[in-house]
Amino acid sequence: MLADLSKVEHVYIACGYNDMRKSIDGLAIIVQNRFQLDPFSNSLFLFCGRSTTKIKALYWEGDGSVLLYKRLENGKFNWPRSREEVMEISDKQFRWLMEGLSIIQPKQIKMSDKKRVI
DSSP, X not given: OTTOGGGOOEEEEEOSOOOTTOOHHHHHHIIIIISOOOTTSSEEEEEEOTTSSEEEXXXXXXXXXXXXXXXXXXXXXXXXXXXXXXXXXXXHHHHHHHTXXXXXXXXXXXXXXXXXXX
């Protein structure tokens, strides 16, 4: 199936600014050379340019690479700009990012593993 992202094991974002003119090969070289990660792993790699209205995602399906592109018509992605490195994010953070929220939520409610009645 084309880009079944439910099976992705890791989601990485390339922090900072990225050249959005790059296609599959150019983005795979960034993943491999700059971040020392395997572009053929079961991982989703996200890239964002200066405008923060567009992102590209690179995903290996086993028989070929898929390049996904999303452009927001209103608003911008809340993309981390402070570092020129890669950062792994959780499924929840990925959802927040796609919804236009920051991947770091200061008031996130932590789930409790304790189950008892007071």
